[in-house]
Every structure is written in C-alpha cells, then in structure tokens.
Amino acid sequence: MKKILYSVALLAVATLGYAQVERGNLLIKNGTVLTVTKGTFENTDVLVKDGKISQIGKNIAAPAGVKVIDASGQFVMPGIIDAHSHAGLDAINEATAPVTAEVFTGDGLNPFQVGLYRALGGGVTTIHAMHGSANAIGGQCETIKLRYGVKNADDLRMEGAPRTIKFALGENPTRVHGGGNGIVPRTRMGVEFVIRESFSKAREYRAAWDKYNKAKTQKGFRGAPPEYNLRLETLADILKGDIIIHCHSYRADEISMLLNVCKDFGVKRLVFQHVNEGFKVAPELAKFGAMASVFADWWAYKFEVYYSTAYNAAILTRNGVVTSINSDDGELMRHLYHEAAKTQKYGALTDDEALALITLNPAKQLGIDARVGSLEVGKEADIAIFNAHPLSSYTIPTFTVVDGVVRFDRAKDPDDMRIYVDPTQAVDMATFRDREQGDHCLDGAEENLVNIFGLN
Amino acid sequence: MKRIYPKHVFAALVLLCGLGAPAMLRAQEERTLAPVSGTYAITNATVIQAPGRKLEHGTVVVKNGLISAVGKGIAIPPEAIVIKGDSLTIYAGFIDGLSRTGVTKPKDENKEKPKDPGNPSPERAGITPQNDVRDFLNPADKSVEELRALGFTTAQVVPYGGMLPGSGAIVSLGASSPDKMVLLSKTAFYSELTTAERVYPNTVLGVMAKYRELYRQAVQAKAYESLYASNRAGLERPSPDRILEAFYPVIDKRIPVVFKTEKILDLQRAFTLQADLGFPLIAANVKEGWDMLPRVKATGTKVFLSLDLPEEKKEEKKDPKAKPDPEKDQLEKRKAEFVTLYAAQAGAFQKAGIPFGFSTLTAKTKDIPANLRRMIKAGLTEDQALAALTTNAAQILGLSDRLGSIDNGKIANLVITDKSYFDEKSKVRYVFVDGTLYKFEAKETKKSDGKKVDVSGTWSYSTETPQGANNGKLKLKKDGDNYTGTITSTFSDKEIELKSVSVEGSQLTFTYTIRVQGSGVNVEATATVDGDAFDGSMTAGQYGSFPMKGTKDPNR
CATH class of the missing domain: 2.40.128.120 (Quinohemoprotein amine dehydrogenase alpha subunit, domain 2)
Structure with a gap:
C-alpha cells in the first residue's frame, strides 16, 4: 500500500512538474466550415477556448487578446487522422518473436522527427503510431497528436486514447519467422495457430490469476501466485476488451479467419488494416462490426496484394463498414485529402463521406471519436484550414491547429524545422533524404528485403 | 579491518613487477624502489580544501593512506618525505561518477543468430544483473593510469554488457589487487537501454518491456520469499533466480538504478520506467539534459553529466573563389549553436540548482581537461566545476565522510598541479591515491624540435x-x-x-x-x-x- 501511495505521489509530482500540454485560444473567421457531421456552413466562425471548440456560428466577436485567423475564402475542416502510420518512432518492429504483445511503441516515441511537422503541413493532427507487421501479434501502438515543437515524448501522447495493438497476417509474419528463422508460422495456417494459441494461453493465465486472487481473499490462505508475465497480461487485456486490435491483412480468406478466431474468443474490437480484399467480405465485416482502414489505390507491391480495387473504400462504406483511408507512409500522409477525394472518382462518395474517411472514421477506429474527428462544440480543436475545398486537386493546406495551437502556418514555414540538431552529423548530410521517408512496416525485421520490396 | 599500509602495497607492486612483468618494470623504472616512508608532507602549497575553501602556504600531511593534518605551520613528522609545494596547488582527488576504468571487457561470445531469436539465453539478451564488476577489475589496466594522470583518484565502475550489465562498485584508481581497489561494492544497479543483437530484446521497445517484466517478477518473487521465510510449512519452495535476486536491493531502495541516459530521449525513457516501477534513480553520463531540468528537479534525480563533448568545428580557411552557400552556412550555424548547448549543459544544471557530478564513460581521456574548460567558458565557474569533480560527486555516491575534500581523517586522494587545474597550461605533478604517490615528470611544452616526421x-x-x-x-x-x-x-x-x-x-x-x-x-x-x-x-x-x-x- 505504501508503495502504491509512493507511486501515486511520484506520478502526481511528475504530472505537475512537466506534462503540461499547451492548449490555445483562437478565432477562425469567416471560412467555409466543413463539420463532417453537422453539415457545411459558409461565412462561419469557429471559436476555440482552452484547446476546445466553444462555438461555431456567424459574426462571433473575438474575445480580447485571442489570435484571429481570417479564413475568408478558405475551408475549415477537422484535423486529418491517420489510422496507420509509423512516424514519430525510434523503433517499429520487435521482429525477434512471432508474438510480442508486451512491447509498446509508446516507449519509442521520438518528438524530434521532422516528419511529424511535414505531416502537419498536410493537415494531419493525429496519427496512430503503430508497431510494424513482422509479427503475428506485434506490439501495442500509441495514438499521438502532432504537437510538433514539444520536447517531451509524453506531450505527444493523446492522453486517454484507448489502447491498441498490431496484429499481422499473411506474408510478412510467415516470411520473417517461418522463412527467416524456420519457426512457426511458416504458413497462414501457422499464423492462425499462433493467434489461437496465444489467446488460449492468455485465458489460462487470467484464470490462474483469478483463482489465486479469489483464494487470497480467504482467511489464512497461503500459496504461490502465478508468475507475472507481461505478454500474457497484455493478451488477456485484449480478451477483456481493453485493447483494440488493428490487424494488417490483405486477403479475404485471412480476414475471415481472424473474424472466426475473434468470435471464438469473444473479441469484439477489431479493425483491419490495408484489407485490400475487404470488398469481397464487406457484409461479413459489417455484420461483425469490424472496421477497415485502406489505401485509396495502392496495391500490387507483393504477391498477396495483387487483387485489389480503387472502389474498395466505397464498397466497404456502402456496405456499412466504418472505413478510413490511411497512409502507412511519410509522403502519402501529407496528402490524405487527395487520397480521400479518389473515392469520389471511384465510387461517387459524397463530400461528407469522403472527408469522414480521413477524419471521423479513423477517429472511430481509434476509439477517440467522442473527442476529435469532426467540428462540433465541445470537441478538441484539431483543425485543418485549406485555401480551396480539401477534396479539390488544387487545394493547399494553409494552417494546421492542434488543441487550439497553430502548429503549421504556411506563411511562416521556416526551412529548418529541426528541434534537435545532431552535433556529430556532417552538415551536408542534413540535406540528404532521411530514413523517415519510405516504408516502415518491416523496419528492423529484414535487413535487405526492405530495400528490394516496397513492403507494407 | 586490516589496515593496508601503502608501503606494503608498494612492496607488493615491486615484487609483482620484478617477477612477472619485465615490460612493466621498464615503464615504471623510477618506482621500482619502495619509498623509505609511507608518510608525506607537501609544504607551502596553495591548498584548495574544498571549493571555496582556500589555504595559502599550507601544508598537507599524508600518513597511513589518510590525510593526517592540514593547515599552516603544522609540525612535519620526522619520517615524512617532504614535497616542496611552493607554487603548487593541491586539490582533493577527482571522482568519476560512471566509467569502465580498469574494467576488463569479456571476449565477445558468438553473436550468430540463434535458432529461436525470441528466446535467447539471458546472457545473449544482455540480462546479467547478477554480475559484479569486482570480477572484472584489473588495476594494471592502462585506463587506470591514464585517468589517474588527469587527477582522478576514484571512479564508480560498471561491467560491460547489454541492458543489465551488473552491479557497479566505487574503486580507487590505483592498488595492487582488484579487491584492494574497491572502496564500496554493489553501489549501483547499472542499466542501459542497449538492445541485444539479432535477438530479443532487439529494439528499445523490447528493452523497456523486458525491464518492466523482470522488475515486476522480482517484486513478486521477493514477496513470496518473505512469505516463505515467515512460515515454510506447506508452501512450495521458491525457485532461486539470481537475475531476479539482483533486483531486491533496488526494490528495497538500498541501492539506486544508475541508468546510462546520454540522449534526451534516453533520459525520458528512464523516467518512464521510474514512474512505472518506482526505483531510486541516478541518471548517468547525461549529455542532452538541458531541456529536462524541471523533470530532473521535480523527481529529485541525481545526475552525473558526461565529460564527453561534441567536437567544435575548427576554423577553416575560406576559399575566396568558392560559391556562397547560404543554406549550408545556416545549417553550420545551427550545428555550432547546438555544440555550444552541450558545453553549456553543466552551467544550466548549476543555474537550475541541481547538484551534479561528472562521468567519463564515453569521454576520450585526453579531451577531458579541455572539455572542462569549454564548460567553464560556457557558464560554469571553476569552483562549480571543482565541486562536481569532488564534493558533489562524493555526496551523490554517499562517500562524503571519506572523499571529496582535504580534511583530517579523509582518504589521502590528492591531485597536485603546477597551476590552477583549469588553466590551459596546467600540469598535474603528483597524484596520491589512498596515500600512494604517483609522480609525473613535467614534459616539455613544445615538441622537441618542431620537425615533423615524414609518414608518406x-x-x-x-x-x-x-x-x-x-x-x-x-x-x-x-x-x-x-x-x-x-x-x-x-x-x-x-x-x-x-x-x-x-x-x-x-x-x-x-x-x-x-x-x-x-x-x-x-x-x-x-x-x-x-x-x-x-x-x-x-x-x-x-x-x-x-x-x-x-x-x-x-x-x-
């Protein structure tokens, strides 16, 4: 008990000492406001107080001392949310074992990556910083806000966002572990076995602890507790419903497989990532309540992802599947609004449906839709402003606001946005293409294959 | 406790040299004869007893490995070997908060990828907290002599390894045997965020997770052991595990976790683990701490700042014909600003009122005096630098009763220079470690004839x-x-x-x-x-x- 008190006190001190996320006040005047959920309003103002949207309406007077952005002729939308990214991380894959549920990308956050600022330049305000796809059950992921400029990794975390974990099916885990190390899984059957075995062990682990905790309440009980195991703790938390699964997947058969496994173990919170053959199993996904996070039109980069269509997002949406469009890539992340617009060419989604693919829907998939993802009074003031309609090919992001703080202003966009400079790096290196650009799903998993294949 | 007289130590050294190591004998020719006495008096010197405590024309008497008298006009024992200290300055010996001085690096075993990289042996994974640095000490290691020549007489040393290399000890930089070096053993539960090569934990994510799991398993095992000890009848025997047992003194807060936290993110990650697990923390070899001052202060964390600094850019002759490159110039300028921040770190800690010592873990020995001068140039005073090298370090390590100042009864660890230590032209002339004298000949400042050899x-x-x-x-x-x-x-x-x-x-x-x-x-x-x-x-x-x-x- 004393120890608990001590930790609580420590935490309190720590919280008081440094973890103060900046929240701003702001008035955005006279823009076309795309709320995504409540319609579109012209010549309308958005007032932000202490990092939250406090009013949306016409002719709102600016409170004294509040920064005003004149958005006349511009378009104001919710900050873009990327449900699949590997930005802001020092490490992505703990690729040494097929199951690594205990690891957590939140331990590897790096607030100094310039890529985070570049994403802000594309209107992105929140990303799902994911573990890679080397393992059948990878690590837990962290949802972060792009508060670029902070120096404490903790200040990037979206406090209170639900826990999530990365799973991966198909070629990546079978190649890394089966092909690379000659261990299970070598096949899709093996991947299913690894997941079922893990869940079964977690169930036994939880049962053993429940039994022990129950016995302990009885007077005079003396006995040994089960051995603490962080991996099984985490897996048990998935079974309990505390962690949302985000599963890397491509083929319809493997998607159906995981739906069945989850049904068998009572797991309900499930989001499929990539899910290029999702259009084949859209009704099944909708029935289960599983969601899908897809690329607009990216496929054929390896065998398991030859069969796909640019209508995927629209078909999933029309079948009632909560669908988002993600980047999984530092460059693509900067124009997710283009990616969303493609669904109007391929599938004729409405403006609100297309915008929801990169705002409200990814928010739902991350369990943060009560806080972000649309422009509504009471929601957090994560806002992107564009000089033309964000679904236009010609649009340019002008401001990006996180918690009411302007984190990107196109008019004030210095050349060198690095926060920390490596004093040992030769200066000419700073202008080189850095390794943040490029694909990271298999970072750390394969030394050369990454360069040969564009892995996702 | 058996008192070890320095002259016996010396005799042992002589014996060792004479029997086993002819090469060493040559190198230390002037010291092959034992001194006629273990008592020394350094007379008429400027004695900096501690930062801010200066004694002009003072005498320091060393006897039986201890400082037996310090003051003006004190009696010089008849058996004392007298060192005329006119124009010399005496400081307390310097203390290094973290290094591997005198620690032998084990031969790297096989780093081949094992069959199942997810389940490596603990050794392969870098998990060896049961190791004790005393098993790897070698007083004859060149690094001991090199660091001592700069005036360092004491160091907290740790074994080589991965994320949990083992326990550290505080040692004297000079002794005739490994055990005689040791002032205090098991002083640190040494930790790094070092990943294992090609096996789990291969990323910082894995290291953090494994650290949490081991710590919590140790808490659990320890609790069960006490339950078992209270009444063994009918209870399963606890399975002994030396890895988990190594955590017990940390869990009891009897020894701190000394965490190598060079980069700002290392420091933040150590704080994350500390907040999760609640261990006492010393942040060591800190290089990028200037933005972490509030958190260091709020948590009361003790720190050893690195004596390693990034190189300063040397002035280049500009080619007048070269095209101007404003982008490159701007990048150079920012880089130079950052290099300055590293040098100014110690001053920033001082200004924030956070006491600190220094560590030499990654510093090139020959750069240390120059790096201290760079820190002083960037805002630290000489007294503050001296405090970090002596009194503060002794305090952080819990050795203030024995080390850190020139006072009666303290261990005779002294450094004697011909000018202020922080003067560029200053030379260390004598160092005492545990009362044993090491002499340094004043070298010519200029190269013999300035002639360069031809190496083509x-x-x-x-x-x-x-x-x-x-x-x-x-x-x-x-x-x-x-x-x-x-x-x-x-x-x-x-x-x-x-x-x-x-x-x-x-x-x-x-x-x-x-x-x-x-x-x-x-x-x-x-x-x-x-x-x-x-x-x-x-x-x-x-x-x-x-x-x-x-x-x-x-x-x-």
Missing part, C-alpha cells in the same frame, strides 16, 4: 577488434604540406579514401568513414611514429577503441 609511403597495419584481427594497408601520400591517403581492411580490399590525415611532431592522426549496416561510422586513428613503425589506437564510433600497430613496407 605504404604501411601495413593491424588492429585487434572484438571480431578478430583486422589487417590492411595504409597508403599515405604527401601533397605539399598535407597528406592524403587510402586504407584497406580485412573486411574489404577496397581502398577507402581517408577523410583527413595530420602529422604533429611524431603524432599521426587520420580519419575515415566505413559503412556498417547502411550507416556511416567514423573511424579515428592516432599513433606515435617511431622510424618505420607506429603504435597507437583506432576508435570506431560506438564500437569502441582498439590498439593499432603498423610498420612501413619497404620501398620497392
């Missing part, structure tokens, strides 16, 4: 790396006053262009870059040239420093 030609060199011997050819070509050259290695016959070659007197220095797993590693080699041979060392970034020898190929 092809050299065959060899280095001993943990991966085995590395041999190759070093080709140096004279180009006006400068040299250019190339180098090959066992690993590659391809000639790599040298980035720089310089010759100062007989000192040859060259640098080049090799590619290791896609990233560049800078290699710096320095050697003393003697005719057709050179002898020195090669430093390859984080991979460490290796001895290097070379001979000139005969001209064909």
